[in-house]
Amino acid sequence: MRKRLILVLLTLLYCFFGQAQENTISEIVIQGNKKTKTSALLKLSSIKKGATLDSLLIEEDIKRLKRLPSIAHAYYQVHQKEEGYQVVYGVEENFTIIPSANLYTTNDDEFAFRLGLYEFNLLGRNITLGGLYQYDIYSSYGINLRAPFLFSKKFGLALNYSNLTTEEPVFLENGTADYKYNNTSYELLGLYQFNFQNRIELGVNYFNEDYEYKRGVTAEGIPQDFDVNKLLFKLIYEYDNLDYDYQYVSGFKSTFNAQYVISTQNVLPDFIIWWNDFLYHARIGKKGNWASRLRLGLASNDDSPFAPFAVDNNLNIRGVGNTIDRGTGVIVLNTEYRHTLYEKDWFVLQSNMFIDGGSWRNPGGDFGDFGDSQNFRLYPGVGLRFIHKRIFNATFRIDYGYGVTEDATNGFVFGIGQYF
Structure with a gap:
């Protein structure tokens, strides 16, 4: 037994x-x-x-x-x-030594562009190194290094330097003033991935802001020239459940960005700013892709003409122009339908129909400003995408946005990569 x-x-x-x-x-x-x-x-x-x-x-x-x-x-x-x-x-x-380009015009004859060159697979280890040059009335440049897997599968870092100079409109009660604005910044970020879908970035940015009055109205209490050093603490939290199949994307992604800015002088106050981008992509049949981005954001509601959220061609509303307004709160929805018109081997031609709409809270205002018709912009439009399937981010886009709200403009927006 x-x-x-x-x-x-x-x-x-x-x-x-x-x-x-x-x-x-x-x-x-x-x-x-x-x-x-x-x-x-x-x-x-x-x-x-x-x-x-x-x-x-x-x-x-x-x-x-x-x-x-x-x-x-x-x-x-x-x-x-x-x-x-x-x-x-x-x-x-992918081929990963990639030029980048952004170009836009409006019916006000504005013209600006940004050119860059990036290696996205430095040393064969998915390290990104590159730089950019921007012309927007003045010349600007920047250098970026990002190594998300430098120390381990989960832990990496990023280093960024930029020297950006633009002409910025400042919106006062009695009109608009134009300032030459320079921002020189040095940034260090730690990158950590909790798991496949969740990651975080924590870091600090030391920067200098220099405003120089050029033309337009003036107001008592608004300095015409000032130079101030600032310290910015940054937190980014991302949930990413997107799935890629060449030019097609499906799934959901959420990115939360929070910043606390400390000023070394009383010319500009300290402030907190946060925003969250919600992205949703869905396949429509065999050749269609619907994509949407909702951005919600708020900042310290100081009654200052130098509010942080801008209405801008390259940020949120295609065809609207270069920084036409500012606010301390933002609600923007971009939604578009991408359809593959032609595909053979490595090349794809996509059509694009979009609607960009958004509203802003005035500096020192209240949440009722979001419903004010003067703060609301709506820009439908159409575009084309020329895609190389085996070169990273090799999507050349051209969009034409036509404003249908009060005092609207219209114009072309060119760029590398999908708009969002």
Whole structure:
């Protein structure tokens, strides 16, 4: 009886360990990568050699790979071997040394552009390094370094320097004044990913603001020239559940950005500002993609002409012009339908129909300002997208927005990458 019991136990143990052996990952293979380091891709994988095969983790890895700037597309295969399972991750790489360009005009003959050159896969490790030049009446430039996986799969950092000079309208009760505005900033950010969908950025920005009066009305108590140093503490929290299939995107993403700005002088007050972008993308049939962005934001409600939220072509309302108004609160909805007109091999031509609408709270005003017709802008429009499927962010866009609200303008907005 005892011998029979021992035999049964041994049989059960054999079956158990035999099954465990069969479900074990014996090998992980990366194929298709030429520039991207295999070690850099394995570093991001949730599955490990010797662990139990888990299809959910594999699907998560594929989504993560497709989000990388170095990867255009990714897929997987699982092969059963005598010693366990071989998991193969196949990737199609992007070309990642990319120029960037933004250009816009309005019917007021405004003209401005921003040009840049970025490497999104430096050293084959998905490190971004690049710089930009901007002309908007004055010349500006900036340099950016971002290494999200520098220390581990979850922990990295970013360094940014910028010297931006623009002509900024300042809206006073008796009219508008134009200032030459310069912002020189140095920023350090720590980047941390809690898991596949949630990440955070924490950092500090030391910057100098220089305002120089050029023309227009003046008002008592509003300085014409001042130079002030400031310290900015930044928090960004992001939930990202977007899934990419070349030019098509589906899913939901939320990005919360909060900043606390301390001024070294009393010329401008300290203030808090936050905003949240909610993005929703949905596939419509085989060739359609509906995309929407809702931005909600508030700042300290100081009665100052230098309010932080701007109404601007390149930020929120296509066709509206260059910084035509400011506020201490913002509600903006951008929604558009993208449809693939032509696709062959690497090239895609998309049409785009959009509606951009938003409203702002006046400096020192109340929430009723959001319903004021003078603060509301509505700009429908159409556009085209020229897309290279195997070059990262290689979407050249051209949009024409036509205002239908009070004192509206219209104009073209050009750029690299989707508008949002």
